[in-house]
Structure formats: structure tokens, C-alpha cells
Amino acid sequence: MTDVVVAGGGLIGLGVAWRAARRGLSVAVVDDAPGTGASAAAAGMLAPVTEAGYREEALLRLGLASLERWPAFAAELERDSGLPVGLRTAGTLVVGFDDDDMRELEALHDFQQQLGLSAERLLPRAVRRREPSLTPRVRGGLLVTGDHSVDGRAVHGALLAAAAAAGAELVRDRADGLLVEDGRATGLRLAGGGTVRAGSVVVALGAHSGRLAGGPPVPVRPVKGQILRMAGAAGLLDGTVRALVRGRHVYLVPYGGNGLIVGATTEDRGFDGTVTAGAVHDLLHDAIDVVPGVSELELAETMARWRPGTPDNAPLLGPASLPGLVLATGHHRNGVLLTPVTADAIADLLVSGSLPEVAAPFTVDRFGHADVRSAAPGGGEQCR
Amino acid sequence: MTDVVVAGGGLIGLGVAWRAARRGLSVAVVDDAPGTGASAAAAGMLAPVTEAGYREEALLRLGLASLERWPAFAAELERDSGLPVGLRTAGTLVVGFDDDDMRELEALHDFQQQLGLSAERLLPRAVRRREPSLTPRVRGGLLVTGDHSVDGRAVHGALLAAAAAAGAELVRDRADGLLVEDGRATGLRLAGGGTVRAGSVVVALGAHSGRLAGGPPVPVRPVKGQILRMAGAAGLLDGTVRALVRGRHVYLVPYGGNGLIVGATTEDRGFDGTVTAGAVHDLLHDAIDVVPGVSELELAETMARWRPGTPDNAPLLGPASLPGLVLATGHHRNGVLLTPVTADAIADLLVSGSLPEVAAPFTVDRFGHADVRSAAPGGGEQCR
Numbered sequence: 210m211t212d213v214v215v216a217g218g219g220l221i222g223l224g225v226a227w228r229a230a231r232r233g234l235s236v237a238v239v240d241d242a243p244g245t246g247a248s249a250a251a252a253g254m255l256a257p258v259t260e261a262g263y264r265e266e267a268l269l270r271l272g273l274a275s276l277e278r279w280p281a282f283a284a285e286l287e288r289d290s291g292l293p294v295g296l297r298t299a300g301t302l303v304v305g306f307d308d309d310d311m312r313e314l315e316a317l318h319d320f321q322q323q324l325g326l327s328a329e330r331l332l333p334r335a336v337r338r339r340e341p342s343l344t345p346r347v348r349g350g351l352l353v354t355g356d357h358s359v360d361g362r363a364v365h366g367a368l369l370a371a372a373a374a375a376g377a378e379l380v381r382d383r384a385d386g387l388l389v390e391d392g393r394a395t396g397l398r399l400a401g402g403g404t405v406r407a408g409s410v411v412v413a414l415g416a417h418s419g420r421l422a423g424g425p426p427v428p429v430r431p432v433k434g435q436i437l438r439m440a441g442a443a444g445l446l447d448g449t450v451r452a453l454v455r456g457r458h459v460y461l462v463p464y465g466g467n468g469l470i471v472g473a474t475t476e477d478r479g480f481d482g483t484v485t486a487g488a489v490h491d492l493l494h495d496a497i498d499v500v501p502g503v504s505e506l507e508l509a510e511t512m513a514r515w516r517p518g519t520p521d522n523a524p525l526l527g528p529a530s531l532p533g534l535v536l537a538t539g540h541h542r543n544g545v546l547l548t549p550v551t552a553d554a555i556a557d558l559l560v561s562g563s564l565p566e567v568a569a570p571f572t573v574d575r576f577g578h579a580d581v582r583s584a585a586p587g588g589g590e591q592c593r
Numbered sequence: 594m595t596d597v598v599v600a601g602g603g604l605i606g607l608g609v610a611w612r613a614a615r616r617g618l619s620v621a622v623v624d625d626a627p628g629t630g631a632s633a634a635a636a637g638m639l640a641p642v643t644e645a646g647y648r649e650e651a652l653l654r655l656g657l658a659s660l661e662r663w664p665a666f667a668a669e670l671e672r673d674s675g676l677p678v679g680l681r682t683a684g685t686l687v688v689g690f691d692d693d694d695m696r697e698l699e700a701l702h703d704f705q706q707q708l709g710l711s712a713e714r715l716l717p718r719a720v721r722r723r724e725p726s727l728t729p730r731v732r733g734g735l736l737v738t739g740d741h742s743v744d745g746r747a748v749h750g751a752l753l754a755a756a757a758a759a760g761a762e763l764v765r766d767r768a769d770g771l772l773v774e775d776g777r778a779t780g781l782r783l784a785g786g787g788t789v790r791a792g793s794v795v796v797a798l799g800a801h802s803g804r805l806a807g808g809p810p811v812p813v814r815p816v817k818g819q820i821l822r823m824a825g826a827a828g829l830l831d832g833t834v835r836a837l838v839r840g841r842h843v844y845l846v847p848y849g850g851n852g853l854i855v856g857a858t859t860e861d862r863g864f865d866g867t868v869t870a871g872a873v874h875d876l877l878h879d880a881i882d883v884v885p886g887v888s889e890l891e892l893a894e895t896m897a898r899w900r901p902g903t904p905d906n907a908p909l910l911g912p913a914s915l916p917g918l919v920l921a922t923g924h925h926r927n928g929v930l931l932t933p934v935t936a937d938a939i940a941d942l943l944v945s946g947s948l949p950e951v952a953a954p955f956t957v958d959r960f961g962h963a964d965v966r967s968a969a970p971g972g973g974e975q976c977r
Contacts, residue, residue, distance in 0.1 A: 439870060486823060487888030490877035493870050504871030511892060 211235045213559055214397050214407035216384035216421065218243030220251070220361070220544055221537050222413030223368035224552030225559075227289070230375035232560050237405050238372065239397055241383040244365040247415050250436050250514035251361035251545045252462045252470045255279055258326045258353045259301050259317075259451055260542065267570045268523045269324065272543060274567050275550035276355070282549035283359065290370035295360030295464055299448030304336055304343065304350040304499065310453035311348050318351055328353045342445050342500045347452075358449050360464040361545050380405060384414070386422035387534070394424070394533035409559055411535045416480070416515035418525075418538040425530050428576055429539050431515035433476040435488040437496075438510040442469035445502055452499040459495035461503070469506065471496040475516075475542075484511045516541050526554055526571040527564040535559070536573055595619045597943055598781050598791035600768035600805065602627030604635070604745070604928055605921050606797030607752035608936030609943075611673070614759035616944050621789050622756065623781055625767040628749040631799050634820050634898035635745035635929045636846045636854045639663055642710045642737045643685050643701075643835055644926065651954045652907045653708065656927060658951050659934035660739070666933035667743065674754035679744030679848055683832030688720055688727065688734040688883065694837035695732050702735055712737045726829050726884045731836075742833050744848040745929050764789060768798070770806035771918070778808070778917035793943055795919045800864070800899035802909075802922040809914050812960055813923050815899035817860040819872040821880075822894040826853035829886055836883040843879035845887070853890065855880040859900075859926075868895045900925050910938055910955040911948040919943070920957055 213229055215222045218240030230236045254260070257272025283296045305311045321328045329352045336350040337343050373379065383400035387410065396406035412418050416431040443466055451460040462470040474488045489511055496503045517539045519525060524547060525539035537555045540547050554568035564572070597613055599606045602624030614620045638644070641656025667680045689695045705712045713736045720734040721727050757763065767784035771794065780790035796802050800815040827850055835844040846854040858872045873895055880887045901923045903909060908931060909923040921939045924931050938952035948956070 437870075441867070483825070483891045485888065486821075486877050486890045486892045487881065489892050490874065490881060490888070493874035494878065497871065497874060504869065504874070506870045507867045508870045508873050508895060 211237050211405065211407045213237070213409045213411060214239060214405045215411040215413055216397055217413035217415060218369070218379060219246050219248040219413065219415055220365055220368065220548045221415070221540060221551055222411070223365065223372050224548045225411055225413060225537050225555045226377040227368055227372040227375055228552040228556035229559050230372060230377040232556055234559060236372070236377040237380055237407065238377055239380045239382055239384040239399065239405060241381055241400070243369060243379065244362070246417075247514045247516055247544060248361060248365045250434060250512045252436065252460065252472050253295075253359045253361040253364070253464060253545050254301070254356070254449055254460065254462055255358055255546045256301055256353075256356040256449065257546060258321060258328060259303050259356050265523070266324070268543075271550060271567060271571065272546055275547050276357070278549035278553065279357065279359070286364070286367045286371055289374055290367035292363065292367040292370055294364045294367050297358045297448060297463070300352060300354040301356035301449040301451060302331075302336065302340055302350050302352055303451045303453075304347045305453045306346060306348055307455050309456060313453055314349065314351050327355055340446055340450060342502050343450065344499060344501055347499075356449065358462050358464070359545060363465075364545065364548070384421060387424040389423055389531065392532065394531050398422075409533055409535055411537055411555060412529070413537045415538060415544070416517040418517060418536070424534060427525065427529070427536065427538065428519055428573070429517045429525070430477070431480050432518040432541065433478050433481060433513060433515055434473040435484055435492070435511070435513045436470060436472035437489065437492050437508060438512070439469040439471065439503065439506040440509040441467055441506045443467035445469065445500065445506075450499060452495065454495045454498050457491070457495055459492060459499060461496055461500060469503070471503070480515060482513045484513050516544070520576060524551065524571050525573045526551060526568040527558060527573075529573055595621050595789065595791045597621070597793045597795060598623060598789045599795040599797055600781055601797035601799060602753070602763060603630050603632040603797065603799055604749055604752065604932045605799070605924060605935055606795070607749065607756050608932045609795055609797060609921050609939045610761040611752055611756040611759055612936040612940035613943050614756060614761040616940055618943060620756075620761040621764055621791065622761055623764045623766055623768040623783065623789060625765055625784070627753060627763065628746070630801075631898045631900055631928060632745060632749045634818060634896045636820065636844065636856045637679075637743045637745035637748070637848060637929050638685070638740070638833055638844065638846055639742055639930045640685055640737075640740040640833065641930060642705060642712060643687050643735075643740050649907070650708070655934060655951060655955065656930055659931050660741070662933035662937065663741065663743070670748070670751045670755055673758055674751035676747065676751040676754055678748045678751050681742045681832060681847070684736060684738040685740035685833040685835060686715075686720065686724055686734050686736055687835045687837075688731045689837045690730060690732055691839050693840060697837055698733065698735050711739055724830055724834060726886050727834065728883060728885055731883075740833065742846050742848070743929060747849075748929065748932070768805060771808040773807055773915065776916065778915050782806075793917055793919055795921050795939060796913070797921045799922060799928075800901040802901060802920070808918060811909065811913070811920065811922065812903055812957070813901045813909070814861070815864050816902040816925065817862050817865060817897060817899055818857040819868055819876070819895070819897045820854060820856035821873065821876050821892060822896070823853040823855065823887065823890040824893040825851055825890045827851035829853065829884065829890075834883065836879065838879045838882050841875070841879055843876060843883060845880055845884060853887070855887070864899060866897045868897050900928070904960060908935065908955050909957045910935060910952040911942060911957075913957055
């Protein structure tokens with residue numbers, strides 16, 4: 210019997226598996242198509258500061274803790290896997306177009322300053338000096354040198370290799386149900402008919418985390434995101450650009466030698482996976498508005514996936530109500546950012562039996578019993 | 594030795610092969626990837642009337658002759674292949690948005706009436722009665738009941754089957770050069786090293802028709818077109834809609850059970866095959882402007898291919914300067930429409946030795962010797 214079985218081989222599941230295996234536990238990861246879920250669509254922003262929302266201070270602190278871990282996490286991951294993860298430390302520029310956009314930037318800046326976060330207001334000329342490809346119509350910006358990015362797909366590939374190198378076993382099957390004996394989770398039932406028994410079961414199925422038959426309800430709902438990948442963008446942008454385009458949000462994240470990700474929609478549509486004409490149009494429209502040179506790039510890929518949303522849009526970390534069952538899901542828009550802190554916190558829990566303090570506010574019992582059964586949309590969700 | 598070898602297994606090449614084989618000739622078609630060129634991108638409009646340009650009356654007459662053949666051609670093709678070709682006879686509606694668009698529609702209507710073509714002016718209310726999905730902002734329209742459409746990919750599949758059923762052989766290799774003996778074309782050299790000898794050689798390589806080594810120059814240049822395919826469009830449109838959106842042209846062609854094609858750009862960029870963010874944006878923008886419901890459709894496919902353009906944008910049909918060599922290329926925007934008349938005219942030539950009168954104005958010698966060597970762009974070409 211293995212120590213730990215992880216349901217889900219995305220960034221979170223593999224991150225947990227790698228860190229747990231490095232600490233001496235025997236680990237199996239169950240996934241029939243690892244890296245084809247939300248991990249494949251992620252833009253890779255490590256942006257707790259520019260993503261900071263009001264009334265979400267606990268989440269912001271978790272994000273900052275994870276951001277702080279990223280450089281060492283990336284270095285260890287590259288060393289263990291022998292693969293690059295594309296960490297970019299050029300910072301993030303947030304820009305606005307009209308009066309309302311600028312007021313929103315100003316409010317974000319005030320909030321960041323209250324929290325003691327580093328962010329610098331830039332005049333239009335300074336914005337364009339930093340990113341000359343930006344349209345001259347930009348009214349001003351906010352520079353957050355600490356908000357970085359990684360290449361999400363490269364991170365996933367490196368985690369696959371590093372987890373394997375650390376001894377974790379990948380079971381290419383679909384986790385369909387939970388094995389429960391004497392009121393305790395004891396493993397996974399596989400779609401292919403087999404089972405994997407383990408001392409602990411970690412649920413890292415992202416938006417599908419509610420699907421394991423036989424387990425307690427997991428308050429996760431799918432939040433659809435559509436995203437575009439461009440090619441031919443070498444030299445276009447130095448770092449991430451986030452823009453408020455007359456009230457709509459768009460971000461442009463350079464990656465690899467010549468890639469650019471443009472995202473993303475935020476839609477409550479269940480598990481609808483359609484790439485729609487309207488979403489692609491709006492993303493292209495806003496991206497071209499912000500950086501006219503995007504028009505000449507190759508539209509290389511369009512994609513729709515589902516973020517795991519929770520009632521308060523913060524993750525679910527740590528023990529579930531069923532003994533032996535551990536949650537590592539619900540990361541919503543922050544899965545890439547939160548991979549290091551999640552992987553370390555869950556590995557700590559698996560090794561020592563207790564969850565580190567930084568993750569403590571995010572256990573599922575914060576919702577009480579009544580809330581756990583539903584992950585109804587509407588928690589301040591906005592389009593894009 | 595076979596009677597005829599056709600270089601190119603797109604719509605034109607297979608059309609010629611099928612009709613020639615049905616008339617008793619032995620035929621081989623050489624193509625390493627039949628149906629992946631312009632045939633795969635074609636919208637399938639059979640629209641000589643709405644496509645009618647000024648100063649192109651000979652081409653219009655050829656188009657009308659081909660349109661007249663389409664119903665019988667489609668019926669025979671479906672019978673010989675056992676496959677549907679998706680002929681839609683719901684007509685074509687041309688609509689405009691602003692004063693300039695309406696003036697252009699009016700001028701098109703006048704020109705059509707001078708030529709005795711049937712087209713009816715519709716007021717906005719009648720336009721929307723016919724196609725209720727159109728935006729209420731449409732200012733008026735022109736209904737051409739005789740302009741139809743087919744499913745271009747279905748036609749190609751049916752031609753492959755029908756040509757094979759008629760005895761034509763498909764050689765899956767790339768035609769690289771012409772065999773020339775005693776001043777006469779006697780076959781093709783293949784990229785794989787072999788040769789195919791034949792009494793006549795037909796060049797139907799579309800935009801690549803100039804590529805055969807050892808042959809005379811063929812005045813064809815690539816004219817890039819980008820096109821989108823949508824899914825989920827069942828019931829959205831009854832027939833083809835062409836729109837002038839403040840001076841830009843866009844068309845929407847329903848096909849199959851729930852498909853919709855939105856096209857197309859017209860770009861002189863050589864053999865650049867990039868699907869660009871700007872082109873996809875503009876096509877989506879104009880299509881959504883014309884039919885707002887397009888926004889909800891699935892963007893299923895984006896594609897760039899090359900139309901074969903000639904100095905006067907009319908096809909090259911019939912004997913080349915080299916004995917034994919026959920041209921069936923240069924169809925530019927009208928390849929699907931002109932498939933029946935081309936296939937029959939070239940089959941006639943191959944069987945009887947003389948080109949039918951309808952095709953006579955389109956032999957390559959119309960350019961004289963000086964013009965033949967270049968197919969320079971600029972012959973009234975416009976963007977979109």
C-alpha cells in the first residue's frame with residue numbers, strides 16, 4: 210500500500226506529489242490525461258498584487274507567501290526535472306484607458322499601499338518607455354515589479370518529470386470514486402476497474418473535484434475561462450500587461466521565445482467547453498486595442514477550460530470531513546501562483562499530520578455544514 | 594501509358610479527372626495530400642451574380658454557364674459517389690449598413706439589370722423577414738435567388754469517390770516537374786522519385802501551378818485568404834448573406850447541419866500561411882455586426898490558404914504553349930463555382946482536341962508572351 214494517492218495530475222496534484230515524494234513518502238498520481246485541464250489553459254501569472262481584490266486579504270497573504278516561494282520552487286523544479294519553467298521577473302504593468310479605468314487603477318493603488326505592497330504610478334510617457342508596443346492612447350499605469358509569470362505548460366512538464374524522478378508513480382486512469390472503509394478514505398476506484406489503496410487520498414481534480422463518488426461534497430463549481438495563444442511575439446512585450454479597456458479586463462502574458470497569452474473570460478456556464486466567436490472577438494479586440502502589434506501575430510490556439518471556483522473563490526486546503534481525505538483544490542484564478550504554497554502545505558500535512566498556519570484559513574470547514582453542499586455561483590463574480 | 598495525368602487533386606483536378614474518366618479516358622491524379630489546399634478553405638459560394646465585378650463580363654458569363662451546370666453536376670456527383678454535396682438553393686442576400694454601402698449595392702443592382710441578371714431590391718423589413726437573425730441596423734438588401742452554395746469539403750470528398758469509381762487512379766505523391774520529350778509534355782516527375790507518363794498533362798495545382806520544373810511559366814500568384822468555420826449555427830441563416838459593413842466585405846455561408854463559414858480576407862502576401870489575430874478579429878467583428886447571434890457560436894476552425902490569382906483574375910483554361918500540356922488553374926475566388934464548366938471544358942478538350950467556346954476566352958495566350966512571365970499583383974485587388 211502506498212502512503213499517498215493523489216487524484217489529479219494537474220499543476221496542484223503533481224506539485225503535491227513531487228513535494229511529498231521528495232520528503233520520503235510513497236506517492237501515486239491518478240490521471241488519464243495529465244495537464245489537459247485548467248493547467249493547459251493557465252496564463253502563468255504570479256500576480257497576487259495586481260490580482261488583489263478587496264475583502265480578500267487572507268487570500269492575498271496566501272498569494273504573497275506563494276510568490277515568495279516561487280523563485281526557489283522554480284530553481285528546485287528545474288534542477289530536479291532538468292527542464293526550464295520560464296520564470297519571468299520583468300514585472301507587471303497595469304494600464305487604463307478612460308476616466309473610470311484610471312479611477313479603478315487609483316483605487317487599486319490605494320488598496321495596495323494600505324497593505325504595504327509595492328506598486329508605482331506611471332505617467333503615460335513612462336508606461337510607453339517601459340513597454341513601447343503599448344498604444345499611445347493609454348492614460349497611465351501602475352507598475353508592480355514583484356508580480357511575475359511562468360510558462361504554465363513548461364511548469365507542468367517539469368513537475369511530471371520531477372515527480373517521476375522523486376519516485377512518484379503516474380497511474381494513467383481516471384479516478385472515479387473514493388474507497389471508504391470504517392469511516393475512512395482508503396484509496397481510489399479507477400474508471401478502468403482497478404483500485405489504488407493509500408494511507409491518505411488527496412483530491413486535486415480542479416473543477417472536477419466534486420466528481421468522486423462516495424466522498425463528502427466538495428464545494429467547487431466550474432468557472433469557464435477562454436484564452437488565446439499567439440505566436441510570433443518575440444520582442445513585443447517585456448513583461449505582463451494587464452489592462453482595463455473601458456471597464457473590461459484583459460491581460461497579455463509573454464512566454465517562451467515568441468509566445469503571448471491573451472486572456473481571459475470568466476463565465477458561469479457549467480462544464481460548457483465551447484470556444485465562442487464572441488469571446489475570441491472580445492479578447493482579440495481588447496488585446497489589439499492595448500497593443501496594436503498583436504494584430505500581426507499568429508493566432509496559434511484557442512482554448513476553453515474550467516477554473517475550480519468556491520463560494521468565496523479561495524482554495525480548499527487540508528483535511529476534509531472524512532478522515533484520510535485531503536483537499537487541494539478550488540484555486541480558481543490562482544492555481545499557478547498558489548502551486549508552491551499548496552504543494553508544501555499539503556506535503557507538510559501528509560508528513561506531520563498538521564497543516565501549516567499559512568494554509569489554516571483555507572480548510573473546507575470554514576463554510577460550515579450548510580454551505581458545503583453547494584458551490585453556487587455569484588460570489589462577486591464578474592464577466593472577465 | 595495513361596491517357597491523362599492531372600497534377601493536383603483539389604476540386605478542379607478531381608473534377609477534370611472524374612469527367613475525363615467518365616468519357617472513357619484512362620486518368621491518373623497526382624497529389625500527396627488531396628483536398629488540403631484552397632479546396633479545404635473554400636466557402637462554397639456559387640455566386641456569379643453577387644460576385645459580378647465591372648469589366649469582368651466574360652468571367653461573369655463563364656460563371657453563369659457553370660452555375661447552370663451545378664444542379665446536374667451535383668446530382669451526377671452524388672449518384673456516382675453515393676455522397677451528399679450539400680447544394681443549397683436558398684439564394685443569396687446582399688446587405689449594406691451605411692450610405693456608401695447602399696450606394697455600392699445600388700450600383701451593383703444597376704449593373705446586374707444591365708446584364709439582364711435577376712436581383713431584387715429589398716427594404717430593411719423584407720430583409721429581416723427573410724433572415725430574422727440579421728441585425729436591425731441593416732439599411733437594405735439585394736436578393737439574388739439564383740446564387741447558391743455547396744459544401745466545398747463535401748464536394749471534394751464526393752469527387753474523390755466518383756473519380757475512383759470512374760476508374761481514375763490517385764497517385765499519392767507530389768508532382769515536382771514536367772517530363773518533356775521532343776518539345777512535348779509527356780508526363781510528370783514525382784517528388785518520391787518516380788514518373789507518370791501520359792498523352793496529356795493537366796496542371797491543376799491552384800496557387801502552386803507555377804511550381805512544375807521544366808514547364809513554361811504559368812502566370813499564377815498566391816492570393817491569401819483567411820476564413821473561419823463556426824459550429825452550432827443550425828437555424829441561424831437560411832441562405833448565404835453577403836454584407837458591406839461600412840465598406841468592408843464579409844460573407845456568411847451556412848453549410849451542413851450546423852456549420853457556418855465566415856470569410857474572407859484577400860491578401861497579397863506570397864505563400865504566407867499565417868492565421869493572424871487581426872484577420873480573425875476583423876472577420877468576427879463584421880460577422881457579429883451583421884448577425885449578432887454569431888457571437889454565441891463555437892469558433893471551430895481558422896484557416897489560411899492561397900487562391901490562384903492571374904493578371905486579370907480570370908482562370909487559365911486549355912492548351913499551354915507546350916504541346917501536350919493543358920492548364921486548369923487560376924480560378925482565384927471562383928474555384929467551386931467554376932468546377933463544373935472547367936471539368937467539362939477540359940474533358941472536351943482531352944477527348945476531342947478542341948476547347949468549347951465558353952472556355953475559349955480563357956486560354957493563357959490572352960496575355961501574349963510578355964505578360965505570361967509575371968503574375969504581378971495589383972489587378973484591381975482590394976483588401977477583403
